[in-house]
Each structure stands twice: as structure tokens, then as C-alpha cells.
Amino acid sequence: MLNKMNVAIISLLAATAAPSAMAEKLEITGELMTSTCAVDSTGGTITVAMGQVDLKSVNANTRAGQKNFSIGLDCSGSGSSQEVGVRFGGTPHGSTGNLGVAPGGAQNVGVALYDAAGAHQKIGEDPTQWVVIPADGKGQLDYSAWYASPGQDATAGKADASGDFVVLYK
Numbered sequence: 001m002l003n004k005m006n007v008a009i010i011s012l013l014a015a016t017a018a019p020s021a022m023a024e025k026l027e028i029t030g031e032l033m034t035s036t037c038a039v040d041s042t043g044g045t046i047t048v049a050m051g052q053v054d055l056k057s058v059n060a061n062t063r064a065g066q067k068n069f070s071i072g073l074d075c076s077g078s079g080s081s082q083e084v085g086v087r088f089g090g091t092p093h094g095s096t097g098n099l100g101v102a103p104g105g106a107q108n109v110g111v112a113l114y115d116a117a118g119a120h121q122k123i124g125e126d127p128t129q130w131v132v133i134p135a136d137g138k139g140q141l142d143y144s145a146w147y148a149s150p151g152q153d154a155t156a157g158k159a160d161a162s163g164d165f166v167v168l169y170k
Contacts, residue, residue: 036078037133038073041072048145050147055156062148063112063147063149068142073139075133078137079135081134082133083169083170084131085128085141086167087127087168088122088124089164096148099111099163100161105160106159110148112148115128116129123163126168
């Protein structure tokens with residue numbers, strides 16, 4: 001009898017000592033689209049030639065050397081209109097939201113990107129500009145690149161930068 005009672009007590013203790021599990025929720029969201037847009041670029045790269053920009057101008061105005069560029073999109077085959085935007089990525093210049101320049105050249109400067117409306121498109125943030133491209137059509141997103149030194153303390157030197165971008169759909 002004592003043996004049966006020991007087994008019952010051990011079973012009861014094991015049941016209360018077992019860890020309990022709480023189920024959490026997993027949600028997967030998405031959308032199947034008829035087609036996405038292709039970027040119109042040579043070799044998959046969009047190059048913005050900034051040229052030579054006066055250091056004094058960058059430091060006096062916090063940004064200078066504006067160069068406009070466009071990202072062309074071909075949405076042929078989409079079957080429906082597409083609302084698209086771009087998120088830029090790359091190594092940021094501190095906490096400015098600007099794209100950092102490669103080490104070994106100019107310092108305390110980055111490349112600020114602005115959309116066609118003049119809104120600062122910060123690296124890693126969602127688009128500030130969305131464009132509707134008609135079904136089976138082409139379109140473009142317009143931007144400008146500027147050398148920017150928020151501290152107005154840039155130094156002279158090579159100021160190349162590189163990053164990437166992702167086309168997003170609303």
C-alpha cells in the first residue's frame with residue numbers, strides 16, 4: 001500500500017513540476033501579384049556622378065553639389081497598376097540618415113538623398129515618395145543626391161559612396 005501511495009505522490013509531483021507552454025500566435029501576411037517591376041539600369045547599377053564640389057560650399061550650407069537621378073521601372077506584364085517606392089540601404093553616416101562615404105578620403109560628410117518633393121529619404125527608412133505606374137507601363141522615381149555635412153566640418157578628399165535600394169509595393 002505504501003508503495004502505491006509513493007507512486008501516486010511521485011506522479012502528482014511530476015505533473016505539477018512539468019513546465020507549462022503558452023501558445024503564441026504566428027501570422028504570415030503577403031500578397032501574390034501578377035508581376036513585379038524591373039529596374040531599368042545598365043548592369044544593375046545606377047551611377048550618380050557627383051563631380052568636384054567646393055568644400056567651402058558644403059560646410060557653409062550643410063549640403064551642396066546637387067545631382068539629380070532617376071530610378072526607371074518597367075512594369076510591363078503586371079496586368080494592373082503598381083504603387084511603388086524605394087528604400088535605400090547602405091552604411092549610414094552616423095545618425096544623420098545619410099549614406100556614408102568610403103573611408104580613406106573626405107571625412108565628416110555623407111550623401112543625403114532627397115525625393116522629387118524635397119523630402120529627405122533616409123537610409124534604411126520606408127519611402128517618402130510613392131508613384132503609381134499604370135498596368136503594363138513604365139515609370140520612374142526621381143531623386144537628388146547631395147554632399148552633406150550637418151556639423152559643417154567636412155574635410156577634403158575622395159567622397160565616393162555606395163549602397164543599394166529595394167523596390168517596395170503598396
